[in-house]
Amino acid sequence: MGKRRLAVLALLVLANAALIMWGQFCVGAGVGVRSGGTRGTTAPRVVDAPVSAGPSVGAGVRPRAVRVGLVFDVGGLGDKSFNDLAHAGLLRAEAELGIEFRYIEPGDGADRESALRLLAAEGYDLVFGVGFIFTDDMRAVAARFPKTHFATIDYAVTPGQSAPPANLLGLRFREHEGAFLVGAAAGLVTKTRKIGFVGGMQIPLIRKFEAGFAAGVAQVCPACEVLGAYAGTEPKAFADPTMGKELALAQIARGVDVIFHASGKTGAGVFAAARETGRLVIGVDADQFDEAPCCVLTSMVKRVDVAVLETVRAVARGDFAGGVRELGLAEDGVGWVYDERNRARVGESVRAEVEALRQRIASGELVVPSE
């Protein structure tokens, strides 16, 4: 009896130890191995770097490379979307301004704040957090490190909450403007006058996509019907391709011939449904043409890379300003894809009409509803 209990106890301890080791392995994989590159340190273009390693953080332009730290969202590098775009922005900044950068991929949950804190403590001039989930952590860390610049991609504005600290820039996108354009494209190419929208988790951010999309459809095709559906009300709704496929198939069964998804990894199922049925599909965040080369009409792109690059430029120039900044069509923060791959599928007349709408929105003549 005693022996068995001892064995069970020993096992529990072992299982626990294994779990903890596993946890450390994950963090290690994030901070140590894959982020390893403080790139640029060995690059010849980093000239005049001061020998003193002290964290001389200041607003003025100095004869040394700007040091940028970035913490990725849960999906991490290689998500072919959001995080990869942020990384692309860093690479462009490296090529253009010769910055040094380092990134961290946190595991789930609580490592986020410590990653931000780590980068700030190591004296990086500018620290990015990619994803709305960073909003509260960013506010806390930015208040602790008033001399470091911080920027949050997809900063979430909570009603009643005070403005961000002066050293924190909250970047927001007017996704509804980009969604409006692809909605117009969908409304112009549909033959059945029925168009679908598949959202991930039901949150205000995704509703913005839906509202802009529906308004875009209505702009060019008042008789068209938009069927909207969401994969769920929990975060896992962004990671359920099986659900995404069935939602898309249910819409297709009702005659929908173009579907726009704003559902993260759930979208893989929407693309699968499009490939099986030959219906058109519209990608989101990045150009998702490769997900279904047969069937992707276009993608609504969110220029996270542009936002990152612009912010780094501002720090390099010394005119970084905190606050909340919105990027829409006028700022080239959102857009739609029209290139050699989907040119034939979209067509010149549709392109012209969508571009005309883009001009009108960018100039402020046309206002897109966000809800």
Place this chain on the structure above:
Amino acid sequence: MTLIETILSVGFVAQALRVTVPYALAALGGTLAERAGVVSLALEGMLLFGAFTATLGSALGGPALGALCGIVGGLLVAAVYELIVVRWRADQVVCAIAINLLVLGLTRTLLVLVWGSASSSPRVPGLGSTGTWAFVAAAAVLALALSELVRRTPWGLRLRAAGERPDALASLGVDVERVRWGAVLASGALAGLGGAWLALDVGGFSDAMSSGRGYIALAAVVSGKWRPLGATAACLLFGVAGALELNLQAEATSLPRELVQMLPYVVTLIAVSSVARGARAPSALGQPLG
């Protein structure tokens, strides 16, 4: 199309069956393991790992190999789980949760190592309609066969005895540990096949794609009163409710979406609390062998 017409349509039935398949396969596996006295909370991990290995298999040699690899993936997770809880007699609930977390992290790491992406694999050959129906048929046949196996064969008797009175079974000279080994391995194979469906249905793996289906399958095991056919029926009920939810959303009814999305879970709750009210779990469920 009115809702009634929708429900009576072939498309709706097909959709309900497709939604049911992964739940049913996992729940059949769960039934076997639990009847032998082993808690099957690890179904979630088996599904997820099966989905990953199926994607690998399909990338290398098409969907058939993918399905096979899904089974192997489920078996691997089951073997690890079993080693810990059957051989080493650790706490089953704690270890099952640990296994699920481990698989979540492991598949993420492997995704990066194999395909260089933290979120999803490239596209791999999917099932197509023949493969889809093969899966549906396989689930139905397995449900019937396992029901017979559990109820009417010596193996089934031993399985049930291992979950009810392992001491009595042992006194008859039967190696209870081996019976449990077999049951858990079988559950891994079945759940792995369910995972293969998830991946092959959409033609690729994406991070955390099992999305809690293993836990719903476990609820189906309970509402099915630990019987293969009962568990399958519970999954079918869940599948119909799920398909109804999808179609209500597409129908653009005036019902609030949140209400519609609750439907499958409400049905599950009602099923667990009403149908399964008189159900009794195997007496030795979750108890390590002496």
